[in-house]
Amino acid sequence: MSSKTASHMRWHKEKRCDDGIMRHPADSIAWKTFDELHPSFAIDPRNVRMGLASDGFNPFGNMSTSYSVWPVVLVPYNLPPWMCMKSSYYMMSMLIPGPRAPGNDIDVYLQSLIEELITLWNVGVETYDAFGKCNFRLHAAILWTINDFPAYANLSGWSTKGALACPSCNKDTCSTRLKHGRKMCYMGHRRFLKLDHKWRKNKNSFDGKTETRRAPNNLSGDEILEQLNGVENVKFGKSTQKRKRTEAALLYNWKKKSIFFDLPYWRTLLIRHNLDVMHIEKNVNDNILGTLFNIDGKNKDNLNARLDLKEMGIRSELHPIDNGNNFVIPQACYTLNLDERRTVCQFLANLKVPDGYSSNISRCVNVKEGKLSGMKSHDCHVFIEDHLPPAFRGILPKEVYEPLVELSLFFKQLCSKTLKIDMLERLEHNIVMTICKLERIFPPAFFDIMIHLPIHLPLEARLAGPVHYRWMYPFERYLRKLKSNIQRAHCEDNGSVSIQLLHLSCGPNRMVTRYSGYIVNGFRFHIYKREIRRQTQNSGVIVKGDEQSGSREYYGVLTDILELEYGGRNKIVLFKCDWWDTYNEGRGYKKEANGITFVNTTRHLPTNEPYVLASQVEQVYYVQDNMNPDWQMVVKTLPRNFYDIPTINDEEPIDDEEPIDDEEPTWDANTIVDTLPEYVMDNDDIATSLNRDDVNGIVIEKSHPSYKNSNDKYDNDFINDNEEEEGEEIQENDL
Secondary structure (H helix, E strand, O other): OOOOOOOHHHHHHHOOOOOOEEOOHHHOHHHHHHHHHOHHHHOOOOOEEEEEEEOOEOOOHHHOOOOEEEEEEEEEOOOOHHHHOOHHHOEEEEEEEEOOOOHHHHHHHHHHHHHHHHHHHHOOEEEEEOOOOEEEEEOEEEEEEEOOHHHHHHHHOEOOOOOOOOOOOHHHOOOEEOOOOOOEEOOOHHHHOOOOOHHHHOOOOOOOOOOOOOOOOOOOHHHHHHHHOOOOOOOOOOOOOEOOOOHHHHHOOEOOOOHHHHOOOHHHOOOOEEOOHHHHHHHHHHHHHHHHOOOOOOOOOOHHHHHHHHHHOOOHHHOOEEOOOEEEEOOEOOOOOHHHHHHHHHHHHOOOOOOOOOOOHHHHEEOOOOEEOOOOHHHHHHHHHHHHHHHHOOOOOHHHHHHHHHHHHHHHHHOOOOEEHHHHHHHHHHHHHHHHHHHOOOOHHHOOHHHHHHHHHHHHHHHHOOHHHOOOHHHHHHHHHHHHHHHHHHHOOOOHHHHHHHHHHOOOOOOOEEEOEEEEOOEEEEOHHHHOOOOOOOOEEEEEOOOOOOOOEEEEEEEEEEEEEEHHHEEEEEEEEEEEOOOOEOOOEEEOOOOOEEEEOOOEOOOOOOEEEHHHOEEEEEEEOOOOOOEEEEEEOOOOOOOOOOOOOOOOOOOOOOOOOOOOOOOOOOOOOOOOOOOOOOOOOOOOOOEOOOOOOEEEEOOOHHHHHHOOOHHHHOOOOOOOEOOOOOOOOOO
């Protein structure tokens, strides 16, 4: 309907250049296949194709760590590339606030949106085309969702943890539970190689086994629905009882049938949920730097990892040496000593980049101690694609340096703003070789699910087009603006009211105060139990309804008074009431011609909403009806010292809205990379020794907690990652 954008909504059909190079989702196989399967939708270029993105954030920081807000954002893909990822064209379809993330129950909140999307698909909506100057019936469709890996599980229904954590490999996910590390590792990437590749028979360099399996197939929507046929309907909501897992749920990793399958076209899509490259790069970078720099909490090479190597019977030169009271851990070839770490940190501290290219990475560097910390998602994006090769050049041995550089170039080419099918096919082959090289060097604990997921990224790019239309960067920036607007709306309103609202939004303290009596609005209230032996009645309450309820009045009896305390010594009082039935006139209540109201004390409303704010309540008292003891007459009261004088408000309304700068940040490090040379060498070179002779091993006493934990009985400690309790919530650890 906007004359400024109506013509651009046809760009994908009328002005896009189809020359075999993918610059826009309209160039992708998924888009073109959708057109072939649904020609009635594709015939009108004004029909809208959208992506759906969702993620959670805490709008109040440390003031309320348990609060979360989940926006559900729609982005239209009809627009040309320079417009469609701008936040000014985003549509926030809903906002899900609450003390906890919606988790698996997000389908409950999405019901209204899915119903509207079904209507937009089947029926459409009559609207005006400002460019064509005519009315037409508009239809819309969702092409895919965009979310981080934990949210992937919530939206798709496939659990992204446990033995079958990879949604692309599905039931054929290759995983091993590490006995001492007590985590799942995802190796076995040789099965993605050609069947006659020599590495398939190389047991010594990998996990001690030959590889004969084929690569898993990418499942269609119909095949997924066949798997979901055995999954029972999920009862949403929190429960303390363990969920009974069906045979299909045990065989696969489904937690539910996603509500998106209610969309008539959902099963026909080639790609339904995207793996987020932004978070994959972040976690891959953290694994690499955490292991090379021996960062606490992020190092994948520790005593437990070495004990797992010994358990698997591979890489004997890295096995821990038992010296009686302690272990000596040989230093691996990929572990940097202090001088080498300082060299890398000094390189990053002296690094200079163009304005707007990246943040100041030197703030993450401590040259003296040789430490890296506090790198954000985009810092990791720039580092792994641009700065990793020069940072470790001449420091790491060739056998370690080369596969890391190959990984760097892989992400560099994958994140290019223009893609070619033949280049993506090369990437699909190259990334398998690269990860297989890493398997020969790093311990199994290094290969968490985030190291495995790059295997599937080239195929997704081949199906859906350039990555920057399908990753979380623009939506994370949008969420930051939204969070800033929420905080500014609460904190910058020139008065104490906004600060009070900020404290209220952070949630109450867990301890509450209970009263048996309270004075509010000029009325003195007592709970019903307190006045049983008294000669007075102060428990009758009335709450007036709004216009939507027909200005109905609700009558009840006060049963409890709770005082909730928030930050800033703000307090809110809730009245818990037993409500009479005022919906059924003649049976629950009646109003005579003289205006006297009676309520039936034997009929109660359901108790699912017993609480009201004390500030909303006025007082009544009840008088027994002599004609029918089950009925009582309602008598309204007025508080003492009450004077019905209207107030005059001459103040002008405060306009607290400020313009939002929607200009796209210039720090995007993507470049057009489609002619880089082949970077993966199919060779069998590997270091003759994976340990370092120039550095003494690390000594760990057997009394150390890490050894005690790894030496516990394994069977008692084994946890089936697929067994989840109802209401279990996936926590993000910097994903």
